[in-house]
Amino acid sequence: MTQSLTTLLGITHPIIQAPMAGASTPAMAVAASNAGALGSLGCAMMKADALRELGKDMKNQTNRAVNFNFFCHTEPASSAETGEAARALMKPYYDEHRLGEVKDANPTHFPFGEEICDVMLEIAPKVISFHFGLPPADLVQKLKDNGSVILSSATTVAEAKWLEANGADAIIAQGFESGGHRGFFLESEDACIGTMALVPQIVDAVSVPVIAAGGIADARGIKAAFALGASGVQIGTAFLNCVEAGIPSVHKKELLASDGSNTRTTKVFSGRPARGIINRYMEEMREHEPDLPDFPIMNTLTGPLRKASGTANSPDFVSLWSGQAVGLNRESTTEELIQSWAKDAKL
Amino acid sequence: MTQSLTTLLGITHPIIQAPMAGASTPAMAVAASNAGALGSLGCAMMKADALRELGKDMKNQTNRAVNFNFFCHTEPASSAETGEAARALMKPYYDEHRLGEVKDANPTHFPFGEEICDVMLEIAPKVISFHFGLPPADLVQKLKDNGSVILSSATTVAEAKWLEANGADAIIAQGFESGGHRGFFLESEDACIGTMALVPQIVDAVSVPVIAAGGIADARGIKAAFALGASGVQIGTAFLNCVEAGIPSVHKKELLASDGSNTRTTKVFSGRPARGIINRYMEEMREHEPDLPDFPIMNTLTGPLRKASGTANSPDFVSLWSGQAVGLNRESTTEELIQSWAKDAKL
Structure with a gap:
């Protein structure tokens, strides 16, 4: 029996606002967390001092769980x-x-390393998520010992098994539909697996909770993800037409004009x-x-x-x-989207 | 209000065994139709005389609805x-x-033309499905006037709208996960949209029933498709490890070994x-x-x-x-798969 994802992450609704470095904002994360979802901060490009300040700001703005996201790419x-x-x-x-x-x-x-890890040990957020794999094992262990829940993205069954074996407390199954960076890290070439196919195959392969991501943009997608065996969803593109999104207005316009x-x-x-x-x-x-x-x-x-x-x-x-479900985007606020999804999907 | 897909197609379970020219067999179609789903025959490579014989054979083996499938590609x-x-x-x-x-x-x-159309007017199957678009308008009209229900595949919202405007009675939303030939016909380049993103966007754009295809290989996928707004599913790869599949044993072996x-x-x-x-x-x-x-x-x-x-x-x-959900494949029979899916998905 897997632990309930909402209990694990300390949230009300099993919805993660995707960390989108350069597009999501602290205001979006606060709004998402205060609405009962898990707000995320895309911290991959931040220096230690700025990150420390951000940690303090967040504690002043919400007492709900927040997710800090980092990259674990290999050095070029x-x-x-x-x-x-x-x-x-x-x-x-x-x-x-x-x-x-x-x-x-x-x-x-740069990839997540010692200096940033030390800041995360100070801030001690409820959740830390990674993209492109996981940091070195000793850093993962320190963060877990410090009480943070560790998430990372898998684009194949093999990556999901690797993440579980290396300490991930839950796995984000990232389908090919998703916008922004593909999280693959083990395969020499991107396997490009869609969410519908990826989620049940990962659910069958691991015992930690699985969070579906990619192509989910409304309550229908959330219900479908649960039918596939997911314990939660991570949604990105749908938030980009919210008032809190930090993208140029021309980007918002292109999103609203797309049919996917x-x-x-x-x-x-x-x-x-x-x-x-x-x-x-x-x-x-x-x-x-x-x-x-x-x-x-x-x-x-x-x-x-x-x-x-x-x-x-x-x-x-x-x-x-942009993800492939962008045709479902509409102008809104982060709070209103989460409340409407929770209602329509009967979460 | 859209007509119920099962009523439209004259079937019990809203499941279509995908026509897979060169892989599915008449025995598979008979088994699928007799189990309450819609069995399909991949007829794209058949000549008129052989097709006429096949039509007679099918009438001897089942009195349930059967689907004859053809290609509508442009001439090379x-x-x-x-x-x-x-x-x-x-x-x-x-x-x-x-x-x-x-x-x-x-x-x-060759693409579906007059001679094959005449055979189809003789056989008058309950359902005729097309891939790569639709035949010329006069042929579509003749087939519809003759009582056959017309299906075709869309890989984008624009293709779905085109199919509805040109006479399709229901639309197969073919996600990028699906095995075999991509059905795109309008776009200059394949848009590669995954099922999770494609289905709700097409459901919102057309008023005819939508059949989800791609990445669906068990009851979880069927339930997810319905959550997305689909009225039915078309499943291919999962049938390739059935005893009725007409593929080389080395192909069956590779399917069972894949993790997708x-x-x-x-x-x-x-x-x-x-x-x-x-x-x-x-x-x-x-x-x-x-x-x-x-x-x-x-x-x-x-x-x-x-x-x-x-x-x-x-x-x-x-x-x-092979489709991307191939990791869910198991050895079975066409009848057993359909019965187990209908039971597990509570159809």
Whole structure:
């Protein structure tokens, strides 16, 4: 018998607002947690001091459980030549936006390590979730001994088994439908398994609770996830048209205009596959996709372009992250969405 | 209010055994229909005389509703040079299997047309389903006037709306998880939408009943499909380990060994994207995928290889069609699967 997910996470409704670094906001996490779901903070790009401040802020704004999310990617291994070739590809785009010299081909954020772990031990949040695997075993153990519940995403049965064996207290089964970065970490190539197929196969393979993610955007999806054997859901894209979402207005507009058929996964923004609405930059860079520097170096190079495009109210260079159920999106607030889903799905 | 799917199709359980040309058999269709589901015959590669005989045979074996399935692909438009280049690629494989001259680069089966339509007007089956769109409007109208219910597959909301506007009585929402050929016909590129995201978006867009397909392989998937708003399900891969399946034993073995992570879509067998378990031929031919002749010319060229490989009990050149929920497969009979699903899903 698996422990109830709501008890494990200390929440009322078995719904996790997905951590979406650069898109979700502390205000969204507070609203989600105060509405009885699990609010999440995408902390992958934060430095220790800022994270410490964020931890204090959160404690002032909610006494409910909150989830802090981090990346556990492998350090980039691509060559300096690959980095320079990508800088050369970026140059005309930087020139078009009058952005000056292309940034150096270096990572500007790093996998979860000792320094950030120490901050998490101070903050001691109820939940810490990881993407792209788990941190080194000693750090996982310290966080668990400190009382935090550990989550991570699996895109295959093999990844789910690995996460369970390495200390995850519950597993997020991330289907191919989901927006943003694919969490795969074991397979040499992305297996691209849809939520409908992935969830029951993972449920059968592990004994910890399974949280379904990908393609879920309303009460119908929540009920379907439970029918498949999931103990909860993680929802991302549906929150991006909420007032609390920290994305450019042109991104919100593209989401509301989509019928779900114009997204695909791409490495051209960050160096790792992530799902977004197809735009000019994705189309033009597609042929170079196999030759780009590793995550997150590519993310460094595209940063100024993404920002300038959003400021100029153009969709052309914004990473328009979106899942495939985006056609169900509507303008709302985080609280209203969670309350309506809980009511309609009879949670 | 949509008409009940079971009433529309004249069946007891809202389950369609997917037509899988070359894999399903008349025995499977009879077993499925007699168990209260809708049995389907994959007739895309049949000539008129054989089809007429099959129609008579079916009437002798079941008085329940049966579905005859056909392809509505566009005629191949690739050049003779493309065909010859593909023949040259096949030559070493033909030599390896001592198969003599590579077949001519011509189609050996054709889209649903007048002659086959006339046979269908004679047989007058309860249900006729199409893949890759619909036949010309006058043929659709004749079949409907003759009393057959018309189904076809949509992989996007736009395709679902097109099918409804062009006479489909119910729409199969085919998610990216499904095995075999992707049914897309309107989009220039496959949108690859997963079942969890596709079904509710199509349900919201059309007023005819929606049948969920892709990633459904047990009662959990059936219940999830209903939660998403579907009126029924179409299931394929789960039937391939039934005694009635007409596939090589090496294919059955590969299905039972899979955890769902080793499939992908490929054009290398037929010229159109279809999902199968990755094997030597898929790997070796991957780089040539963009340059192959159109469907179904490529199918002609690979025919002898697929057959020889199956006979030799090797998975290397068999089109190992499979959906992503294949990890749920078990050895059974068509009747037993349908009865157990109907019981467990409380249909």
